[in-house]
Amino acid sequence: MKKVVPVILRHKNQGIDILAFHHPLAGTQLVKGTVEQAEQYEQAAIRELFEESGLIARPNPKFLGNLILRFNQQDWYFYLCEVKGELAETWQHHCQDGGGLDFRFFWYCLDQQPDDHWHETFKEALSFLRNSLTSS
Known part of the structure; x- marks a missing residue:
């Protein structure tokens, strides 16, 4: 099963921040979702970002790479998405998934080491992003 991870970054004096969220049942996460049948990966990334965060991404997100997770062998595809305007420090979004x-x-x-609130899959994803964003 292919997953997309729409990535939103902001550059601060102390480094790069990534958009993350607290899921009430599953801990700290990045936005992620399943690519639907016959859906282009770029479109899946834009759709998942909107469904989970309410944010509307600009067209044509940049492909950052893919990672086959050691944890469960899922194939995750990372896309750098851009949204209009400045985003708040924190906000809440009511997602329709899971009822x-x-x-x-x-x-x-991104320079922080994730704590135990992060699931192993997202720790692996953060490491992948840290490495791919700092090597380019």
Whole structure:
């Protein structure tokens, strides 16, 4: 099963922040979702970003690479998305997935080591992003 991870970054004096959120049932995460049948990956990234965060991405997100997770062998495709305007430090979005849940969004510094609130899959994803963004 192919997954897309729409990535929103902001550059601060102390480094690069990535958009993350607290899921009320599953801990701290990045936005991620399944590519639907016959859906282009870029479109899946834009759709998932909107469904989970309410944010509208500009067309043509930049492909950052893919990662086959050690944890469960899922294939994740990362896309750098851009949105219009400045985003708040934190906000909440009511996502319809899972019967409707409130996700609390915040900025996470990529230089930090993720704590135990992050699932192993997202720790692996953060490491992949840290390496791919700093090597380019």
